[in-house]
Amino acid sequence: MTKINRRTNELRGNTLPALTWNWMDVNDVKIDLQNNQKIPYTAVQSVGEIDQELKHTFYDLDHGISEEVMRMNSEQCNLANHWRISDREPIEVRLPQSAENPLLVDQNQIIVPPLQNGTIVLYNYSEDDSRVERNSTILVDVENDAEINVVLVQRLNENSISNVSIVARVGDGAKLSLATVELGAGNTVFHYMVDMEGFGAESHVKTAYLGSGNNHLDLFYHVRHIGEECISDIQVNGALMDHAVKKFRGTIDFVEGCSGSDGNEEEFTILLDDTVRSIAVPLLLAHEDDIVGNHAASAGQIDEEQLFYLMSRGLSRKESESLIVESRMTPTFDQIPNEELRLDLRKEVHSKILHR
Amino acid sequence: MSNMLEVSNLKVAVDDVEILQGIDLEIGRGEVHVLMGPNGAGKSTLARTIMADPQFEQVEGDIYFEGENINEFSTDERAKLGIFLTFQNPLEVAGISVEDFLRTTKIELTGEDISVIKFKRELKGHMQDLDLDQAYAERYLNVGFSGGEKKKGEILQMSVLNPDLVMLDEPDSGLDVDAVRIVSETVADFLSDKNKSCLIITHHSVILESVKPDFAHILIDGKIVKRGGPELIERVNDEGYNWIREELGLEKVHDEVLD
Amino acid sequence: MSNLRSNLTSDHNVKQLDTERILAEKAAEREALKESRRKERAEKLKERTYVEEFDRGVYDIKNPNTYEIMLDKGLNEEIVREISSIKDEPDWMLEKRLAALEIYRELKNPNWGPDLSELNMDEIATYIRPKAQMESNWQEVPDEIRKTFELLGIPEAELDYLSGVGAQYDSEVVYHNVKDYLALQGVVYTDFESAVEQYPEIIQEYFGTCLKPTLHRYSALHYAVWSGGSYVYVPEGVHVDIPLQSYFRMNAPGAGQFEHTLIIVEKGGSLHFIEGCSAPRYNTINLHAGGVELFVKEGAKLRYSTIENWSRNMYNLNSKRAIVEKDGVIEWISGSFGSRVSMLYPASILIGEGARSEFTGITFAGAGQTLDTGAQVVHKAPHTYSAVETKSISKGGGKAIYRSLVQVEEGAYGCRSNTDCQSLMLDAQSRGDTIPTIILKNDDVDFGHEAKIGRIDDQAIFYLMSRGLSEEEAKAMIVRGFAEPVAKELPLEYAVEMNELINLELKGAIG
Structure with missing residues (x-):
């Protein structure tokens, strides 16, 4: 059995593009990655060859969660994938972790050539109760008039650590759709940065999460409108129960020159227990006037009127609660091409809420 | 006890304001009752309290169903007993199709597994009765439905779930003439089974032409102030409520509290 | 075999050529589209002219800089001791000042928000006493100072609709008066130095307990060198039916103003307090670091209105905080127009069940201004309520930043909070940021x-123009309408002043 070696100094990352009061502790987040050496990952084989030049171009745009986390990713990398998307058949990669594979440090490059269109699913999950770590970087280059759906599903056990950085670039008339599902891991740090460089580029993000136990989720998004007439949205929907803590920190950044752009972010949180913590920092940064930016956030318990309606049809309170939570997650789940996986995720949400 | 539903001295409050001030109501098996009254009188409150809506506090009185006191029963338990309420503004549930929802609830209510194919066939029949497009079953529950589709959806749920006591809260409001006819006929057909009972809240007479009520109750300011048969409905339709207010010496104008 | 390969290659080449052709076509289409869309957008935006500087009218009147005492620029223990000895203060106050000075020395400028590096305390005189005594008869106030206030409309306002007026000129209060019938009911409205002398027990009990010197660097500075300000006491059950008003004027260049305002509204009492601020423009940097402490007791209600129009050489680093007890209400009305840099986030700490906070604010950032404003609410008790409604406008390269915090503590059940913030950008040189934390x-x-966030909606302009307004009128009307939620909360004279400020700001900026 392989073991994770511990590192000692404290790591922090996911720093907000515009800082605010330090005492609130929302400017950055503590990173729990502890491994400090390279150990192999044996569950799947690497695909293709990493383009080092491209990697550095992207790291110039953004350092993902943090420079240190990126450096660790480069040094400890045990799975490297490079895809050139060239047909419509969805790619699905299963990334199991277990006592046999306690560490997954993956580098992924997803290149979508002009006019191409595809879907890629990366599904990371625990096979047993052992503590595992993942440190992942995903570069997505969507060239002119191309379209890509990227789906990330995370279901590690609650002893585990998930760190994922996505850095993306979207060209003229190109479109990136990202769906992320966070249903596990004791500590989740997620980072998404996109540069919409092209004219009419689009970025659509949908996230569904369920925080339970002592889970700590940090969901960080930084969407930069650079080209003219770019369209973006971020929709985050989830529920918190037990002692879960969620930080949503989303920024829509309208860079000078992005005339005619339109950006939206929405975050809705269902609070299921008294002991949860819900933190939201939705930023809008505008350096351009000919734009429209919106954000909306709301949080609270499930509406009693909604529960009453479902219960009047004979469903129990918990069944009804679960149905309402699942309903909120549907738009994200709908992005997953594999129906079996979709149903599986739904079942897990259902049973977690039913048995709380 | 021969009554299906018995409500005695029911007092209901919201935020310490008493909305229902001692209601008595008995509905026997196979009977159709109509509840009429001006806006804000407390008609919906009565139906929702029978369904145990948590926003209304039952401060006094008892509710019996089939002889059993159900004061302490939760909403879903009452539904399982066979009580059903149509909502004026039903909830939108994204991600759950009408068919999935109804099959799940039907299984929950009957405790029996129902085969997908058999259920589909049954649902299709009910949808045809209501002149609903076949695609309707695949759509997410109430999401993006028009007003008419929502109302019909409630009646569809009634037909599929097959309750013993149906409470229809303005099932006809906001519908066009054809839709009112279709809804009325479906309800009338459902009630042709003489084991079913019905409490209907309405402002319109069209639906009552098909669904022939046996009794009428007039609710004003939280009290049932007059009871009678079909002749009472006619008089209200012709003359409104002011003659009753005069009879009782009540003020003619009233604040709207809740509809 | 070789044949087959060449076939494959040519197939591949054909595909390649196809792709290239499609891409080239797409690129050409896009260039054409970009051009036409740019034209359309430019059409919408029209030509704009910018007015870099404009006459701020009466606000810019400068008086010769005559004063009785002006302490050396800079900050050290001697200066703090000297301020205290000029004021002939009790020892406990001097101790508080010195303790705050220590805190100030330890704290750094924030690592977030506007750049404060140009602000050099060595260049700021912390205490300037005007050639005037504190008067309660307007005619006794020295001519020059009196005229300035008269031009700003201060005593007229008193006659018409105020319960009392205070006027501070640089570091000292020159005029204070409250209507007799209120004084008879026990209402106290006085300058802060007099309060320290006359009500030492109350001041010692409350001073520095709501707004602590440790809050940030400039609140520490405030407590080290405070001078002037107001003390208001509203006894239990007393309703002060017409507003009290304090007006702060800074005349001397290179100076700081550090007034302290402390208001206590006892159980069931009510008060509307208005604060106005202005200063003429100089090329040196001035600093305003006032401190406002508000105590709203059970069932009491306090409305605190501010119209700030400091000149554009001012660093306005002001701190305001209210503690609200059971069923108490704090209402903040805040208009920020002036200063070079503002950092102002009035805080409401709701400690009693059913306490409420309502914040309505407008910020207008023009050329050279960075106005970082907003609100903070902490729900510490059950069934507390907060509402925040803000509007920001930026133009001519101005930066308007909305920054806020809404925090609901453990055990604070049944709380409700609503925030609505809107930002309007009048040109592409400006910035509008929204930085809320929940x-x-x-x-x-x-x-x-x-x-x-965004620009004026074209549909709205179209609608108004279809009713016969010119484009310029339509835009001005929309901006005024945007500011209306704040204007309607202000006393008429202030609402008029605010609209004038907006019109002044908009002149030549749109059209």
Whole structure:
């Protein structure tokens, strides 16, 4: 059995593009990655060859969660994938972790050539109760008039650590759709940065999460409108129960020159227990006037009127609660091409809420 | 006890304001009752309290169903007993199709597994009765439905779930003439089974032409102030409520509290 | 075999050529589209002219800089001791000042928000006493100072609709008066130095307990060198039916103003307090670091209105904080127009069940201004309510930043909070940022937040023009309408002043 070696100094990352009061502790987040050496990952084989030049171009745009986390990713990398998307058949990669594979440090490059269109699913999950770590970087280059759906599903056990950085670039008339599902891991740090460089580029993000136990989720998004007439949205929907803590920190950044752009972010949180913590920092940064930016956030318990309606049809309170939570997650789940996986995720949400 | 539903001295409050001030109501098996009254009188409150809506506090009185006191029963338990309420503004549930929802609830209510194919066939029949497009079953529950589709959806749920006591809260409001006819006929057909009972809240007479009520109750300011048969409905339709207010010496104008 | 390969290659080449052709076509289409869309957008935006500087009218009147005492620029223990000895203060106050000075020395400028590096305390005189005594008869106030205030409309306002007026000129209050019938009911309204002398027990009990010197660097500075300001006491059950008003004027260049305002509204009492601020423009940097402490007791209600129009050489680093007890209400009305840099986030700490806070603010950032404003609310008790409604306008390269915090503590059940912030950008040189933080520590909350940023909606302009307004009138009307939620909360004279400020700002900026 392989073991994770511990590192000692404290790591922090996911720093907000515009800082605010330090005492609130929302400017950055503590990173729990502890491994400090390279150990192999044996569950799947690497695909293709990493383009080092491209990697550095992207790291110039953004350092993902943090420079240190990126450096660790480069040094400890045990799975490297490079895809050139060239047909419509969805790619699905299963990334199991277990006592046999306690560490997954993956580098992924997803290149979508002009006019191409595809879907890629990366599904990371625990096979047993052992503590595992993942440190992942995903570069997505969507060239002119191309379209890509990227789906990330995370279901590690609650002893585990998930760190994922996505850095993306979207060209003229190109479109990136990202769906992320966070249903596990004791500590989740997620980072998404996109540069919409092209004219009419689009970025659509949908996230569904369920925080339970002592889970700590940090969901960080930084969407930069650079080209003219770019369209973006971020929709985050989830529920918190037990002692879960969620930080949503989303920024829509309208860079000078992005005339005619339109950006939206929405975050809705269902609070299921008294002991949860819900933190939201939705930023809008505008350096351009000919734009429209919106954000909306709301949080609270499930509406009693909604529960009453479902219960009047004979469903129990918990069944009804679960149905309402699942309903909120549907738009994200709908992005997953594999129906079996979709149903599986739904079942897990259902049973977690039913048995709380 | 021969009554299906018995409500005695029911007092209901919201935020310490008493909305229902001692209601008595008995509905026997196979009977159709109509509840009429001006806006804000407390008609919906009565139906929702029978369904145990948590926003209304039952401060006094008892509710019996089939002889059993159900004061302490939760909403879903009452539904399982066979009580059903149509909502004026039903909830939108994204991600759950009408068919999935109804099959799940039907299984929950009957405790029996129902085969997908058999259920589909049954649902299709009910949808045809209501002149609903076949695609309707695949759509997410109430999401993006028009007003008419929502109302019909409630009646569809009634037909599929097959309750013993149906409470229809303005099932006809906001519908066009054809839709009112279709809804009325479906309800009338459902009630042709003489084991079913019905409490209907309405402002319109069209639906009552098909669904022939046996009794009428007039609710004003939280009290049932007059009871009678079909002749009472006619008089209200012709003359409104002011003659009753005069009879009782009540003020003619009233604040709207809740509809 | 070789044949086959060449076939494959040519197939591949054909595909390649196809792709290239499609891409070239797409690129050409896009260039054409870009051109036409740019034209359309330019058409919408029209030509704009910018007015870099404009006459701020009466606000810019400068008086010769005559004063009785002006302490050396800079900050050290001697200066702090000297301020205290000029004021002939009790020892406990001097001790508080010195303790605050220590804190100031330890704290650094924030690592977030506007750049404060140009602000050099060595260049700021912390205490300037005007050639005037504190008067309660307007005619006794020295001519020059009196005229300035008269031009700003201060004593007229008193006659018409105020319960009392205070006027501070640089570091000292020159005039204070409250109507007799209120004084008879026990209402106290006086300058802060007099309060320290006359009500030492109350001041010692409350001073520095709501707004602590440790809050940030400039609140520490404030407590080290405070001078002037107001003390208001509203006894239990007394309703002060017409507003009290304090007006702060800074005349001397290179100076700081550090007034302290402390208001106590006892159980069931009510008060509307208005604060106005202005200063003429100089090329040196001035600093305003006032401190406002508000105590709203059970069932009491306090409305605190501010119209700030400091000149554009001012660093306005002001701190305001209210503690609200059971069923008490704090209402903040805040208009920020002036200063070079503002950092101002009035805080409401709701400690009693059923306490409420309502914040309505407008910020207008023009050329050279960075106005970082907003609100903070901490729900510490059950069934507390907060509402925040803000509007920001930026133009001519100005930066308007909305920054806020809404926090609901553990055990604060049944709380409701609503935020609505809107930002309007009048040109592409400007910046409008929204930086809210929301922290919820229990599940029984009903929280909503909405924000919108952008330019004036073309449909709205079209609608108004279709009713016969010129484009310029239509835009001005929309901006005024945008500011209306704040204007309607102000006393008429202030609302008029605010609209004038907006018109002044908009002159030549749009059209």
